[in-house]
Amino acid sequence: MEKIKLKSKDGKIVTAKRSILKRSEVLQKRLDELIGAAENCDTLDVPEADGDCLRKIVQWLERQEVTYDGSENDSTEVMIPNNQEQNLVPFAGISGTMEGGTFDKEMFTSFPHMCVLMAAANRLRVQDIINDGVRFVIGWKEGKNLEDIREMMENGATNIRGSLQVGDGTGLQH
DSSP states (O other): OOEEEEEETTSOEEEEEGGGGGGOHHHHHHHHHHHHSSSOOSEEEETTSOHHHHHHHHHHHHHHHTTOOOOGGGOOOOOOGGGOGGGOOOOEETTEETTTOHHHHHHHHSOSOHHHHHHHHHHTTOHHHHHHHHHHHHHHHTTOOHHHHHHHHHTTOOOOOOTTSSSSSSSOOO
């Protein structure tokens, strides 16, 4: 279980197992280049993410490592044809179900700037985080109309809570 230090754009150091970096095309490529270089350093620069985002991404990758075998043929991606996301049933994939994926909900709801996290995951090409984030938002918006969502955003709602909150199943806090 060889570890490597990842240095974020704001200089924070996050330690991660080398084996989890295969889930990020960008980090895997940099690791391969580092291994091939004459100087074998133990720190990888990651200018695509700040320290907080990088820490969250590493937590995600470590959590997902348990069920990931590295093959690309095991994709459980749910295709949503013709914008029919309202017909999407809860996803039971790598990270658990929408109803039971507590870690996933913590990941998205405890981080006030989910869009920043998603953007960093996109730059690092960690597609599983993006996919699960989109699935979470699709599940969260269920039962709400556009005006409800707009009002929540205008009022500065920073915590998006799904069925973890006590409520009527709409995801709204009471």
